[in-house]
Amino acid sequence: MKKSLILALFFGFLTNTAFASNEVWNYEITAKKLDNSRNNLSPKTGSSSFSFDQKDIENLPQGEATPLNQLLLRAPSVVTNSQNQVHVRGDHSNLQYRINDVMLPEGVNGFGQSLDTHFAKSVDFLTGAMPAQYGLRTAGVVDIKTKSGASLKGGRSEVTVGGNNMLRLNQQLGGAKGNLDYYVNTTYMQNSRGIESTTAARNSNHNDTSQDNVFGYFSYIIDASKRLSFIVSNATNRFEIPNNPNQEAAYSLTNATSDSNYLNQKQKESSRFAVASLQGVSDSDVDYQISLFTRYSDLQFNPDHDGDLIFNGIASSLDRSSFANGIQSDFSYELNNKNTLRTGFYASNDEVKSYSENWVFDLDDAGNQISTDASRIDEKGIKNSQLYSAYLQNEWKATDKLTINYGGRFDMSRSYVNEWQLSPRFGAVYDLSKATKIHAGYSRYFTPPPTSAISETTRSKFANTSNASESEKNNKVKAERTHYFDLGISHKATKNLTLALDGYYKQVKNLLDEHQFGNSLIYTPFNYQRGKAYGLEFKADYQENDFGAYLNLATQRAYGKNIVSGQYIHDSEELSYIADNYVTLDHVQNYTASIGSSYVLQGIKLSADALFGSGLRTGDNNKNTMPSYWTINASVARDFVIPAAGKINMRLSMLNLLDEVYQYSNGSGIGISASQFAQRRTIYLIASKSF
Amino acid sequence: MNNLCSFLLASLIHALLFAALFFSFAKETKIPSVSVINIINYNQVAQEKKSSKHYDLKQQKNQKETFLHFHEKSAQDLHDAVSKKVEPIYNPLPQIPDDLRQEAFESSAVARFYIASDGKVSKVDLIKPCANPRLNYLLLKSLKNWKFASSSIDSTQEIRVNFSVQ
Numbered sequence: 001m002k003k004s005l006i007l008a009l010f011f012g013f014l015t016n017t018a019f020a021s022n023e024v025w026n027y028e029i030t031a032k033k034l035d036n037s038r039n040n041l042s043p044k045t046g047s048s049s050f051s052f053d054q055k056d057i058e059n060l061p062q063g064e065a066t067p068l069n070q071l072l073l074r075a076p077s078v079v080t081n082s083q084n085q086v087h088v089r090g091d092h093s094n095l096q097y098r099i100n101d102v103m104l105p106e107g108v109n110g111f112g113q114s115l116d117t118h119f120a121k122s123v124d125f126l127t128g129a130m131p132a133q134y135g136l137r138t139a140g141v142v143d144i145k146t147k148s149g150a151s152l153k154g155g156r157s158e159v160t161v162g163g164n165n166m167l168r169l170n171q172q173l174g175g176a177k178g179n180l181d182y183y184v185n186t187t188y189m190q191n192s193r194g195i196e197s198t199t200a201a202r203n204s205n206h207n208d209t210s211q212d213n214v215f216g217y218f219s220y221i222i223d224a225s226k227r228l229s230f231i232v233s234n235a236t237n238r239f240e241i242p243n244n245p246n247q248e249a250a251y252s253l254t255n256a257t258s259d260s261n262y263l264n265q266k267q268k269e270s271s272r273f274a275v276a277s278l279q280g281v282s283d284s285d286v287d288y289q290i291s292l293f294t295r296y297s298d299l300q301f302n303p304d305h306d307g308d309l310i311f312n313g314i315a316s317s318l319d320r321s322s323f324a325n326g327i328q329s330d331f332s333y334e335l336n337n338k339n340t341l342r343t344g345f346y347a348s349n350d351e352v353k354s355y356s357e358n359w360v361f362d363l364d365d366a367g368n369q370i371s372t373d374a375s376r377i378d379e380k381g382i383k384n385s386q387l388y389s390a391y392l393q394n395e396w397k398a399t400d401k402l403t404i405n406y407g408g409r410f411d412m413s414r415s416y417v418n419e420w421q422l423s424p425r426f427g428a429v430y431d432l433s434k435a436t437k438i439h440a441g442y443s444r445y446f447t448p449p450p451t452s453a454i455s456e457t458t459r460s461k462f463a464n465t466s467n468a469s470e471s472e473k474n475n476k477v478k479a480e481r482t483h484y485f486d487l488g489i490s491h492k493a494t495k496n497l498t499l500a501l502d503g504y505y506k507q508v509k510n511l512l513d514e515h516q517f518g519n520s521l522i523y524t525p526f527n528y529q530r531g532k533a534y535g536l537e538f539k540a541d542y543q544e545n546d547f548g549a550y551l552n553l554a555t556q557r558a559y560g561k562n563i564v565s566g567q568y569i570h571d572s573e574e575l576s577y578i579a580d581n582y583v584t585l586d587h588v589q590n591y592t593a594s595i596g597s598s599y600v601l602q603g604i605k606l607s608a609d610a611l612f613g614s615g616l617r618t619g620d621n622n623k624n625t626m627p628s629y630w631t632i633n634a635s636v637a638r639d640f641v642i643p644a645a646g647k648i649n650m651r652l653s654m655l656n657l658l659d660e661v662y663q664y665s666n667g668s669g670i671g672i673s674a675s676q677f678a679q680r681r682t683i684y685l686i687a688s689k690s691f
Numbered sequence: 692m693n694n695l696c697s698f699l700l701a702s703l704i705h706a707l708l709f710a711a712l713f714f715s716f717a718k719e720t721k722i723p724s725v726s727v728i729n730i731i732n733y734n735q736v737a738q739e740k741k742s743s744k745h746y747d748l749k750q751q752k753n754q755k756e757t758f759l760h761f762h763e764k765s766a767q768d769l770h771d772a773v774s775k776k777v778e779p780i781y782n783p784l785p786q787i788p789d790d791l792r793q794e795a796f797e798s799s800a801v802a803r804f805y806i807a808s809d810g811k812v813s814k815v816d817l818i819k820p821c822a823n824p825r826l827n828y829l830l831l832k833s834l835k836n837w838k839f840a841s842s843s844i845d846s847t848q849e850i851r852v853n854f855s856v857q
Contacts, residue, residue, distance in 0.1 A: 024801070024850065027784060027850055027852045028853045029852060030856075145793060150798065151796070153700060165784070181822060223820065224824065224828075227824055280824045281824045365811075
């Protein structure tokens with residue numbers, strides 16, 4: 001009886017219970033890869049965008065091993081300079097780096113790269129009149145999307161050997177474990193050409209560098225609507241400073257002699273940052289990303305005590321650090337089919353500490369050395385600065401063809417000078433036809449000076465010493481305020497060919513520029529009271545199966561007038577001329593071009609590109625121009641199957657193939673203090689293996 | 692203070708990296724990306740069935756006959772259910788927005804439908820979401836609108852959606 005009841009219960013449940021199918025149905029949502037030719041107009045931002053996806057990066061002559069600043073040179077209006085600097089559309093720096101949509105706080109700028117291209121899945125480079133969500137550093141936004149464990153699925157090892165005693169090891173690991181996705185990238189590099197050489201010689205003198213970089217990305221899916229991610233990074237770069245041979249001694253030091261061939265100046269730079277982000281979609285359909293970030297960076301410069309005193313009259317040990325912490329949040333909400341609201345805020349605190357131990361000679365009123373014993377002057381500073389920003393913008397699809405992006409932004413900087421600005425933004429993209437888009441935009445920009453670069457110095461301490469400046473005036477550096485106008489057209493000429501033309505004009509108050517002061521290797525910001533910049537860019541991009549090619553041509557001008565801060569770093573003749581005249585900024589090249597192509601032929605990838613620069617400014621008041629140059633780079637790569645090791649990709653990469661000898665600077669001009677020669681022909685062998 | 696903070700930050704970085712290395716070198720156990728769950732919750736069903744007209748313990752007059760009747764009917768229904776699968780008659784899927792195409796590349800999600808006997812979706816869960824919350828949101832929004840052919844029983848059905856960007 002009991003048994004039959006149990007059986008009855010069992011079958012009874014079966015007859016009426018939910019039936020669970022064992023079969024899992026598969027569906028596929030297929031989307032066409034964004035028609036992202038390298039150059040495009042983004043309706044989302046209304047600005048010019050230049051994209052490097054994984055394939056574009058691999059097609060560069062050095063592939064993933066391309067330093068990030070070299071990668072950016074393949075975008076229009078990007079100018080290279082010595083010490084790994086890049087300048088965009090006439091700005092000295094003013095670049096914003098974003099990783100997975102989180103803006104990295106600035107660190108102490110040095111020569112080295114704190115970001116490694118290896119970990120980039122894609123790099124979007126935005127310029128022009130950008131919407132309100134982008135602020136503070138606006139000459140260009142380098143938007144990096146990192147690789148993830150899911151995209152790497154295993155690991156990748158890479159070894160580079162070659163010219164200038166290059167040894168570079170890179171290891172990437174990634175995978176997914178349940179809801180956790182992890183990706184780690186480590187790179188170690190050493191070579192004998194860390195920065196530009198002071199001579200044209202193939203082998204640079206005293207220019208060794210060793211650099212290590214560790215990057216990790218960890219993402220955890222909390223549930224279907226929330227994801228928590230962590231980014232951590234540590235970069236340490238050590239440089240020897242190249243010697244400038246055959247210099248005449250300028251001062252005498254008791255019981256010491258020195259040869260400028262054998263000085264021993266060194267610089268060490270560290271940068272560490274961590275970002276924790278919570279990304280999700282709320283029940284009310286609001287997308288959000290809230291991020292906490294921290295960054296510590298420091299730079300130490302060790303002089304050659306005797307040599308620096310004898311040749312330059314000053315030996316400075318510098319130690320500068322920046323510790324920045326902050327929060328960034330971004331929200332977006334689709335009001336309806338036509339309107340998408342975006343809002344967000346940003347707040348950060350940056351504590352900058354600087355210490356310098358300066359040895360100098362005492363001079364008489366006529367500038368003659370009165371003692372061969374050096375005296376010591378210490379300077380110490382600590383400064384806390386804050387940045388606060390908030391924005392609100394709407395992306396309005398006014399018609400099927402017209403998208404308007406409008407909004408405003410509030411930025412406030414509390415530093416040596418307390419300043420704020422309300423900045424309206426407006427951008428529109430209109431589809432003239434299926435193949436042709438035009439865009440126009442206006443942005444008001446507010447760019448605070450980089451606090452970590454400001455030198456707190458009391459110039460009167462150095463009066464009547466070998467480090468005295470002609471002017472003791474040192475007004476405080478202010479934020480740059482810009483009216484930015486941008487107009488462009490993009491046309492898809494054929495299925496594979498995209499052409500674009502873009503023009504811009506900037507009218508600037510308190511134009512920020514940076515200047516290398518004396519022998520110090522830290523750049524110091526200063527303001528021109530007025531500035532203006534304008535330029536025109538032409539971009540062409542062709543993609544077809546195994547063949548890809550691009551061409552960028554740009555012309556640009558940037559001028560400044562009347563230096564109103566940091567005057568002590570300029571000589572009085574310069575100050576007086578610039579007070580009444582516009583001068584061309586030293587980091588501008590009137591014409592630049594980049595052209596490149598890649599082709600896969602029977603499993604062999606052939607890549608080549610060329611970079612042209614019409615020359616940086618030089619001479620008194622930057623009136624002259626350095627000679628123009630072409631650099632041609634090429635690579636050949638293919639997979640080899642080696643019995644014990646499996647499939648290995650070998651790449652022969654040749655930089656400056658024609659061995660062009662050219663100088664960025666000849667040691668004159670505003671803000672330039674040493675001759676700087678570019679890298680001669682260099683050949684690397686790059687072996688990589690994915691597993 | 693800065694040195695201390697720097698040290699702590701560096702320690703955190705290294706701890707996370709070691710954790711990552713540990714995960715990557717730990718013995719990999721292949722877990723199927725889709726786990727089909729076919730568990731019947733007997734307790735819950737028992738509660739629901741207390742009022743069933745086919746099974747009313749209070750009206751047991753001829754338990755033997757009832758049992759046999761049940762047995763035959765159960766087997767028949769189950770056979771019918773297995774042989775007649777639920778079929779979607781309206782199955783919209785979301786479009787991948789432009790700005791998510793990169794992230795959608797090669798990702799997938801597994802969803803489970805709870806389907807009422809009239810073919811309506813009573814509930815849908817993402818039992819294995821993809822990595823992007825917005826994609827999950829869009830997917831769920833579409834799946835909630837699915838409709839199935841009516842059947843004699845409630846049922847569950849799992850689907851895997853692969854996002855492919857070509």
